[in-house]
Amino acid sequence: MPKEDEFLYGEFPKNFWWSVASSAYQVEGGWRDDGKGLSIWDQFSHTPLKISNGDNGDVACDSYHKIEEDVEMLKSLKVSSYRFSISWSRVLPDGTTRYVNEMGLNYYERLIDALLAANIIPQVTLYHWDLPQALQNVGGWENDTIVQRFKEYAELLFQRLGDKVKFWITVNEPYNVAYAGISIRPGRAPYVVAHNLIKAHAEAWHLYNDTYRAKQGGLISITINSDWAEPRNPHNQEDISAARRYLEFLLGWFAHPIFKTGDYNEVMKTRIRERSLAQGLSQSRLPEFTESEKQRIKGTYDYFGLNHYTTVLTYNLNYPAVTDRSWLNSGSFWLKVTPFGFRKLLRWIKEEYDNPPIYVTENGVSERGASDFNDTWRIHYYRSYINEALKAIVLDAVDLRGYTAWTLMDNFEWAVGFDEKFGFYHVNFTDPDLPRRPKASARYYTQIINCNGFPDAAAGPHPCLELESEGKRYSRNCAFLV
Numbered sequence: 001m002p003k004e005d006e007f008l009y010g011e012f013p014k015n016f017w018w019s020v021a022s023s024a025y026q027v028e029g030g031w032r033d034d035g036k037g038l039s040i041w042d043q044f045s046h047t048p049l050k051i052s053n054g055d056n057g058d059v060a061c062d063s064y065h066k067i068e069e070d071v072e073m074l075k076s077l078k079v080s081s082y083r084f085s086i087s088w089s090r091v092l093p094d095g096t097t098r099y100v101n102e103m104g105l106n107y108y109e110r111l112i113d114a115l116l117a118a119n120i121i122p123q124v125t126l127y128h129w130d131l132p133q134a135l136q137n138v139g140g141w142e143n144d145t146i147v148q149r150f151k152e153y154a155e156l157l158f159q160r161l162g163d164k165v166k167f168w169i170t171v172n173e174p175y176n177v178a179y180a181g182i183s184i185r186p187g188r189a190p191y192v193v194a195h196n197l198i199k200a201h202a203e204a205w206h207l208y209n210d211t212y213r214a215k216q217g218g219l220i221s222i223t224i225n226s227d228w229a230e231p232r233n234p235h236n237q238e239d240i241s242a243a244r245r246y247l248e249f250l251l252g253w254f255a256h257p258i259f260k261t262g263d264y265n266e267v268m269k270t271r272i273r274e275r276s277l278a279q280g281l282s283q284s285r286l287p288e289f290t291e292s293e294k295q296r297i298k299g300t301y302d303y304f305g306l307n308h309y310t311t312v313l314t315y316n317l318n319y320p321a322v323t324d325r326s327w328l329n330s331g332s333f334w335l336k337v338t339p340f341g342f343r344k345l346l347r348w349i350k351e352e353y354d355n356p357p358i359y360v361t362e363n364g365v366s367e368r369g370a371s372d373f374n375d376t377w378r379i380h381y382y383r384s385y386i387n388e389a390l391k392a393i394v395l396d397a398v399d400l401r402g403y404t405a406w407t408l409m410d411n412f413e414w415a416v417g418f419d420e421k422f423g424f425y426h427v428n429f430t431d432p433d434l435p436r437r438p439k440a441s442a443r444y445y446t447q448i449i450n451c452n453g454f455p456d457a458a459a460g461p462h463p464c465l466e467l468e469s470e471g472k473r474y475s476r477n478c479a480f481l482v
């Protein structure tokens, strides 16, 4: 076994944040009689298996009415923080500050209070993909007036929730917001969307930095998603360059402006200009930032938020990535179990962006088909990925501050509906009460949290491996897992 594949026993730094995530549209439910405006996802009618509540919207996991149950699950997981998102159209039904839906805002206040009472730190995402439909009607992220709209929305939340929320994420996975349009709006649109997302993020960061940081003292940044890219043939220069290109087009698209220079990376600029000109366009499809915009964007971060799930193999063709058939599958076609890539990506971010503090804001694995509460594949995924995170800290000196598992409970997995399940908790969607029940992986994650890592089994039984009450039996039977 190569040295880097060996399991590393050891602990995470003291005060490491152990978290679990969800997002508004995926768990809350619509409940428009409580004043929520339509979002683009309420309008997305082709989604299979959407669980509908008639005219009142979609039910999802109904977290909107289940604060207590959700917080109980978090307490029993023993997480130090909970990452959730605010539904823009629940708070501002038409996307603008013209009208504030107090009932919607109150839901988040109650959730935050319940978390704080349980000693759980709220990590709040402003935008996790559920754009108010009213803003989409005027062009959505393609219309640059959205930058101001987003800033006003952010300001309302800083004002109303900022004395209790100390960890903000402006945008979740800007790549997917921009890319979502590629198939239906090829050409320039994804680049314009990305351009506006970067500016909107930068404006929210400056607003917080200038006006709210001094009295509220929190952190604010962006969460970027990325695979790790491995050259298909590690000795072939073309494959190596393709790996670099893959990372620059995915993670670097947003990270280079924000964490480095204020501008797009050269790999993207060169490639997109060449292709645009070759197609007879007079200029690159990639928009340019003005000098003052670059100054405004550069350095607008307090930490590096990273969502990571999988690895690809790259080579020099138009479709630049494949996977290895020997890699373990999951319930999602795009997600192969490749823990080694996690450590490599963390190290790459450290080296590329001058060692920023990193919070992993999502990482996890899905299943499909009939429920099996003994989800050993998920235990295997978390054990091996979290161990790679430990190696990144201990062996590569990556400044990793926190880890977030995706996701608290099975929920609405976007275009695939409820078929792909990432949860620690199973949700029975056929029962109107939507009861939640833990899978084995929930207890396993709690054990990692209790131990703050992986105590060496050779050193004898460690007290942290003994979970309370019903967990006890499990930790004895599964001692082989640690």
Ligand code: BGC
Pocket (backbone or CB within 6 Å): 023, 026, 172, 173, 176, 225, 307, 362, 406, 413, 414, 422
């Ligand atoms: C998103 C989540 C999503 C998860 C699994 C991430 O891209 O932020 O909302 O459910 O991946 O696909």
